[in-house]
Amino acid sequence: MKKLLFISLLANLVLVAILESGLRKRQTQERAEELSAESIEEAVFPGVSPVAAAGQRAKPAHTETVNSDQNEGVDWRRIESDDYKAYIANLRAIGCPEDTIAVIIAADLNKLYRSKLAHLRPPEDGRFKYWQSDMRSHWTRNPEYHRAMQEAFKEQRELFKELLGMDYMRTMSRISGWGWEEEDSFYKSLAEGKREQLSEVTMKFQELSSEIHLKARGYMDEDDQKALRKIEEEKEAALAKILSPEELFEYQVRTSDTLRSMQWNELQGFEVNEEEYRAIARAKLAEQKLGSTHSETGEKLSSEERSKRRKEIDEALRAALGEERFAEFQLNQNYEYRQAVEITQKLNLDRVVARQVYDMRGDVQKAANKVRSDSSLSTEERKEKLLAIQAETERTITGMLGEKGFKAYKRHAWWVRELSR
């Protein structure tokens, strides 16, 4: 009995010691969190804290974590917490799926940052000033607001990652159903670590180029263009450290601005299959590199070297596309030809007509030049002959495209209008 009493008394002493130490530790922790919270709040929301503005102290944080009580069921009041860590833990404890937690936290952060930016938003935003030009929208009028928005979004993404260990953009685009990466065979084939790095590099360089666009305020001068090209080159170098050359190419065929612009211009009206597109993309990207400086030596290629390599690129493309398709592709680089194709499409004419119109140009201009350089002709005779060539050309093209088509073609084809001049 005495032995039991002794053990019990000893246990009491040990428990008191544990209690004292635990209480001291908790007080220190609370104070540290309070101090940290105050200083960080001021750093993150300088001068905009409604609590601080009212001269009040922030409410003590509810940091309690709970587990779902099988008897009482889910009580959201016990799940809610002022501490994201506890909030997330509580949601997990009731079995809430990670994507649903992500939605809740993302919505929370959205509101938080929206309120943070509210005081920066220009008052006219949200109201349509119909008498002002769209071109000089708030995007160019208020670069400060957009810069702040960009910074806030960056913070938001970082915080999201810190809380949930997930990439904000990827997660939200997947959950929203907008994300295409999840369905793309290339992205699906990449290891998770690589995808994460890829996302980080993409965001980093996107931020850098956004900054250039913001500074430019709708007018890109040559320094801006140079800076953008440099960013592109640096991005490619950074990507090359993460991706294999083949992976890098896969990434570029999907995301490159140069290739997207090519699709909307040089490839307009020229239907390509995947294989052809990849061959053209490879050539275009190689050609783009000819103008850039060497990443290590900083030197540019000489014009002779550039022209030699351009020939090599063309030859590789010719081999990939075949003679006929290569010729068609080359032809499609010409703006006037593309306009002629568009006209034939609108007027339901055979596409070959556009080719015939285009082919006429060389012969007609040769004939006109012969007349211009014929010193045996007087000025009047020369003019008369040139007018005759022009009239004949117009008649022929009208025969091919019809009157409506010819009028439309003439707007872009200056060579026809210049024949008699």
Added chain:
Amino acid sequence: MKPNNFLLLSLALNLGLGAVAIYIYRAAVPPSSLSTSEEIKPSVQVFRQRARQLRPEPLSGDAAAPALSDAAVADRPKDWSEIESSDYATFIANLRAAGCPEETIRDLVTARVNQAYGSQLRELRGWNPNRYWEMGRSRYMDKDYAERQRKIRALEKEKSELLISLLGVDPNEQMKRDHGQVDYHTRNFDFLTDNDRKEKVRDIQEKYTALEQEIQRTGFYDDEDRAKLRELYRQRLEELSGILNPQELQEYDVRASGVASQLRHDLEVFDVSEEEFRRMFAVRKAREEDLQYPSDPDDKAGLERRKKAVEEADAQLRQMLGDERFAQYKRSQDYDYRQLVKMTERWELPRERADTVYSLKEDAEEAVKEVRNNKELSAEQREETLRKIREETESAVTEVLGADGFRKYTNRQGWWLRNLSPDKPKPRT
């Protein structure tokens, strides 16, 4: 006290102290499921607290929140699996039964509805990740374009209606407003207050937009197409007159018509008041047809008609704006001047610098014209005078923009300087 009582008291103390120690320990240690939370910065706590303070409704964790009745407690879902439901209404009811704040319910339901429509909308917009080689313009401007646009509008409408039926509001629209985004269609009838008529106007507007897109889909359109577009707009106004009174119809016209849109574009660097815009709009609207360039560049009668219309409109605008403002207006219609204004804005220079450079351009071009028409000058004299004009002008522009500014300006917009007098031939190396 007997030794037995001491033992009992000590054992009771053991239990009490043990319980308190466990409580303190549990409160101090984060839940095991958050093993990665050690790395989370303390700032996270502040953010969450602030986010909750932003809520329009009372915090459910607040002491002020009403206590739940026993029946309500009994109806609570036991865990998330009992909250989860593929039926939106059931999902909402389950969340409410768990005491979930309305705002969180809105966030969750909106995300689910957006997800349900997301992939359909993405496909209709032509984003197929595995067909990256088809992402060019033709993909967007193909024959199905109008039909796909119609489907997109129908789906967006259906989604919005679903959200309103579930939540009483469309949080997506609210979010757009909070971000300062005003939908192109909506802003055209911001003068209307009742939603019912807004909806009807929007339906009519979208119907005619689809018809117009069918004409504009291909890259070019001629006089015939333009006439069709004008006729469609006339029909649109006629249909709208069944919903809008004459004054409202005028408000719509000054916002949504092609004339208004062109005028807004033309006033890109010329600030006007709302009143001035409306008066300028009236002038242009009255001569809408004649002010357009003929689609055939050799249509002399069309060009003459346009010239006359511009002169008449200008006379009215001069009277309206006064000589000085009218001169500024005319200048602002020139593409080169607009670029100059944008350039000075980009370099954070005063607008006056753009005016000065533009005046130098006008003066130099005038001087060159006189020299070229001067029959008394020999070819050499003419060449020398033109070269001098160019040199002086270049030096004056450099003074206004600085050497670096001049270099960048001439590389991009310096064609007019080269037109004053040809470049000196470069010495052979």
